[in-house]
Amino acid sequence: METVACNLCGSAEHSVVYEMPDARFFREEFFKIVECKRCGLGFVNPRPTTAEIQKYYPAMYYQGPPTESHELYLNRRFSAEASCLKPLENGEGRRRLLDVGCANGNFPRFMAARGWEVEGVEISQASQPIKDFRVFMEEFDKIQFGERKYDAVTAWAVLEHVHDPMAYFRKAAQVVKKGGLFVFLVTNFESAASRHLFCEDVPRHLYFFTRETVKQYLDKTGFALEQEDNGRKVHKMAPNNWLGFMVRTRLLGKKYEFRDVPMTSKEFRAKYNLRPGLMTSLKYAAYSPTMVVDRMLWPVIETAQILRKTYGISTYVARRLP
Numbered sequence: 001m002e003t004v005a006c007n008l009c010g011s012a013e014h015s016v017v018y019e020m021p022d023a024r025f026f027r028e029e030f031f032k033i034v035e036c037k038r039c040g041l042g043f044v045n046p047r048p049t050t051a052e053i054q055k056y057y058p059a060m061y062y063q064g065p066p067t068e069s070h071e072l073y074l075n076r077r078f079s080a081e082a083s084c085l086k087p088l089e090n091g092e093g094r095r096r097l098l099d100v101g102c103a104n105g106n107f108p109r110f111m112a113a114r115g116w117e118v119e120g121v122e123i124s125q126a127s128q129p130i131k132d133f134r135v136f137m138e139e140f141d142k143i144q145f146g147e148r149k150y151d152a153v154t155a156w157a158v159l160e161h162v163h164d165p166m167a168y169f170r171k172a173a174q175v176v177k178k179g180g181l182f183v184f185l186v187t188n189f190e191s192a193a194s195r196h197l198f199c200e201d202v203p204r205h206l207y208f209f210t211r212e213t214v215k216q217y218l219d220k221t222g223f224a225l226e227q228e229d230n231g232r233k234v235h236k237m238a239p240n241n242w243l244g245f246m247v248r249t250r251l252l253g254k255k256y257e258f259r260d261v262p263m264t265s266k267e268f269r270a271k272y273n274l275r276p277g278l279m280t281s282l283k284y285a286a287y288s289p290t291m292v293v294d295r296m297l298w299p300v301i302e303t304a305q306i307l308r309k310t311y312g313i314s315t316y317v318a319r320r321l322p
């Protein structure tokens with residue numbers, strides 16, 4: 001483990017916002033999420049080093065369900081992602097895209113079908129080999145691009161995973177043509193899901209951004225923020241147990257900690273070895289009535305959050321300054 005200063009402003013002063021374990025793979029290992037006192041950046045500190053982080057990405061992390069509904073979901077997601085690049089599609093000639101964290105290459109392939117020349121960056125060995133376009137298999141900030149430039153660089157749910165986001169912003173500024181776009185999606189540290197409800201995927205997520213901290217990164221690296229889309233079109237981050245959190249903190253005046261998060265219905269079934277069905281649903285409702293009401297309220301809560309720009313996910317479109 002290593003203790004780090006703020007990646008955005010260099011300050012070593014921060015306060016602890018919450019503690020939570022790796023809820024997916026190592027439930028006994030707890031991590032502190034801190035917030036920089038000077039600039040507001042959120043990050044895991046202390047954190048696993050670049051060597052130690054490997055263990056938190058087991059092979060099963062990369063396994064997606066190859067079903068038909070998954071394909072439909074991917075197509076909807078890629079369309080939403082592609083809409084951010086529309087402003088560049090009107091001009092003459094072919095546009096060049098670099099997709100950082102391209103996984104199996106499906107998003108660049110989607111863009112190639114729209115007439116883009118595409119390349120990708122992917123460091124995970126678990127991804128399938130890509131043969132139909134060039135893929136750099138190195139950390140983005142370490143790649144020697146020479147004179148290579150792109151009309152757009154995209155990074156979908158990448159920056160929250162890396163050890164040095166500033167190096168990624170700097171590299172993007174080097175390789176995006178002047179007037180080109182850097183488009184990226186990150187979780188939103190201003191959302192209840194990220195800040196209070198323990199929905200972050202710690203310690204795979206190491207950094208937690210807000211509109212303000214994103215703007216500061218862009219200012220320091222030569223980009224101007226052009227558009228922010230706060231919402232669930234590309235990725236979702238449901239405000240899980242928002243009601244339970246409100247009841248506990250607002251009505252009862254108590255702290256809400258990780259151990260106060262109720263089991264999901266799936267975890268509940270696994271723990272008591274129950275099969276899905278009416279009796280199991282009733283047992284779960286008796287175990288956590290707020291969770292059941294909470295699920296019914298999600299559409300309303302999420303809509304309110306999106307309107308107030310406090311939903312858990314934000315996509316940013318930034319323009320490289322001339």
Ligand SMILES: [Zn+2]
Pocket residue numbers: 006007008009010011036037038039040041
């Ligand atoms: Zn800072």
